[in-house]
Every structure is written in C-alpha cells, then in structure tokens.
Amino acid sequence: MKSLALGVALLTMLAACASSPTVHTDSDPSAQFSQYRTYSWLAKPEGVSPLAQERIIAAVDAQLQAKGWTQAPNGDVGVAAHVATEQRHDIDTFYSGPGWGGWGWYGMGGMGSASTTVRTYKVGTLVVDMFDTKTKKAIWRGTASDTIPSSPEKANAIAQAGITKMFEAFPPGSAPAK
Template sequence: MNRRFAAFAALAIPLLLSACASVGGPTVKIDVDPGADFSRVRTYSWVARPDGGTPLMQQRIVDGIDARLQAKGWRLAPNGDIHVSAHVSSTEKESQSAYYSRVGYLGWGGFGPPAPNTAAPTDTYEIGTLVVDMVNAQSKRSAWRGTASGTLHDDPAQMNALLQSALDKMFAGFPPGSK
C-alpha cells in the first residue's frame, strides 16, 4: 500500500506542480506572414520602443528582445533588414466570486420562496499585453507579430519573471522555419 502511494505521489506531485506553475502564466500568440523569408535576415533596427509601463520595464523589454534576436545571429544596425516595434498596454478587469449564504428554499418544508443571494465580492486585477511587430524594411510588409498577455503584479521581481517567461515563449520557435 505504501509503495503504491509513493509511486502515485512520485508521478502526481510533479504533474500538479507543473500545472500550478502554468496557471497565471503569460498567454502567447504568434502570427507570421507565410511569404516572409527569414533566412536572409541578418540585421534589425528598432523603430518604436515600448511606450507603456515603467521606464525600467521598457528597458527590460528592449534588452530581452535584443538578447533573443542576437542569440539567433541577428545584429542591431541603424537600417536593419527588419524593423522591430514593441507596444505595451494594460486593462483593468474584474472578477466576481459568487457564493450563497443560504441553500434551498425558505419555510413551508422547503416549498417556499428561494433563499436570497448574498452580493458577490468583486476583485480587480490588471492584464498587461506586450505586442512585438516585425516589418520587412524593403517591402514594408508585416512579417511577424508576437503578443503576450498576463496578469500584472506589483512586485518587480514577479513582473520580470513574467516578462522573461513571455519572451521565452514568444521567441521559442523563432525565426519561423528554423529548427
């Protein structure tokens, strides 16, 4: 019995922890122009740096994107093959946790009017979105777009971890067609 439980726990606990780690993580979406040829791209330039968030977060975004592009062999140049822009926005959302103070019906042996509901508490939170666009400098056609969104935190360390996770997901298969 104890061996079965130990084997179950050895399998279930890492699975549970990985599921918990993914909850609240950034949602990343990528859109690519199927006609874009990234095999010839060697340089990039910034045309619009992030304009939302704090100056430190803006710099972290630029540094994070630079690091990932340069890891792919691209280099920053004044008139690059690809023009990069990044935009940041945030939206306040509300969630309600419904609960009931009474169950069933009032009076007459359960055949009376329904029990009144208690007002649901409302929690507000902020969703941040990062959009990274890449445009071919010669054709002026959009080549690639990555978006990442997630729940923002007050703690700078948590925000940096969220950003790094989003950028890792965003640039995981970059450039398109690479192995």
C-alpha cells in the same frame, strides 16, 4: 514522511498551474527570414516604466541575437514593441440559506443571503512587430498577455517568460527550442 511527500506533490501541482503568459505569433508566409541578418528598433515600448522598457528591449535583443541576428543602424528588419494594459473585473456571488429546502418541487424555500465580491485586476499585453525595411511590409508579430502582478520582480519574470516563449519557434519555419 507521507505528509511531506504530499506537501511536495501539492506544491508541484500548484506551480504547474501558475499563470503563464498567453503567447501568439503570426508571420507573412512569403517572407524569406533566411535573408534577414540585421535589425534596428523603430519603436521602443511605451506605457511602462523606464526600467521595464529597458528590460523588454534587452530581452528581445537577447532573443534575436541568439538567433544570429545583429543590431545595426539600418537593419534588414525594423522592430517595434508596444505595451497595452486594460482593467478587467471578476464578479463572484455566493448564496447562503438556512441549510434546508432547495430548488424545484421539493424545495421548501426560505430566506437566504447573497454576497457579491468584485475583483479588479490589470492585464498587460506586449506586442512585438517586425517589418521588412526595404518593402515596408509587416513580416512577423508576437503577442504575450497576462495578469500584471503588483510585484515588479514578478512582472519582470512574466515579461521575460512571455518574450522567451514568443521567440521559441523564431524565425518561422525553424523548430522550437527544446
């Protein structure tokens, strides 16, 4: 029973450490978000599969509609979304020796070996920009970044989590959702 409780605790800690998208938002402090009620899409996200594009659009639409906004042909706000990806690398080098010796004065030295591993992975960033259609000024930006998993289901879950987190305190000045 004790090992079961320990296993559950370990799984809970690992789940808490699981990757969560890094999200940032910025807004024009002079923008009067209380005046905006409608929006239209200026640019839909490119660089992703058509299915992922549809899911991103649906998730942004759902977030805006939950805030009381309505999609309209000539909305008060224009929404543009973009996806960018980049490859990154982690390099790990492991050293092994004969098990004796060490560094400094007391080290006896000795031949050891080194093994280097390079891990290549992709990071994706979703950027959502909003513009006042009358003034053509940028009024809000949200970004969500994370490692792109190979599984489409996991990638969709990360994108959804990023969009949800992005719109938690939207419009600016409102309290975050609890």
